[in-house]
Amino acid sequence: MFSHVTLGSNDIAASKRFYDAILGVLGAPEGVIDERGRLIYMHVGGRLVITRPVDGKAAACGNGHTLGFLASTPAAVDAWHAAGVANGGTTAEDPPGVRNATEGRVVYLAYLRDPDGNKLCGFHKISG
Numbered sequence: 001m002f003s004h005v006t007l008g009s010n011d012i013a014a015s016k017r018f019y020d021a022i023l024g025v026l027g028a029p030e031g032v033i034d035e036r037g038r039l040i041y042m043h044v045g046g047r048l049v050i051t052r053p054v055d056g057k058a059a060a061c062g063n064g065h066t067l068g069f070l071a072s073t074p075a076a077v078d079a080w081h082a083a084g085v086a087n088g089g090t091t092a093e094d095p096p097g098v099r100n101a102t103e104g105r106v107v108y109l110a111y112l113r114d115p116d117g118n119k120l121c122g123f124h125k126i127s128g
Contacts, residue, residue: 004047008059021083061117068121074108080122081110
């Protein structure tokens with residue numbers, strides 16, 4: 001459905017440390033900074049772009065916005081969360097664990113805030 005997602009950052013170097021760590025545990029290669037100073041990750045046909053806002057104003061996280069990342073196992077979600085906390089992120093919401101989602105689905109989730117406050121979710125579907 002999506003070709004790419006773009007998030008704003010006020011510190012590309014801090015974002016690179018953070019996203020290299022959390023995406024690396026999910027199998028994504030290290031991010032590349034392009035000629036315009038944007039940090040770009042490409043993995044499994046998707047693209048994540050981290051950039052300073054083009055309007056020159058400070059980056060700010062979106063209220064109600066969450067970007068989810070698929071993980072192959074609950075252990076991968078835990079590793080994703082631990083890598084984020086160790087690299088400048090903070091835990092958001094409840095600790096990593098099993099949640100009963102809608103329509104009988106059972107999922108394993110972890111939430112983080114990146115160094116700029118963007119809310120992220122590590123996601124693994126257990127059943128349903």
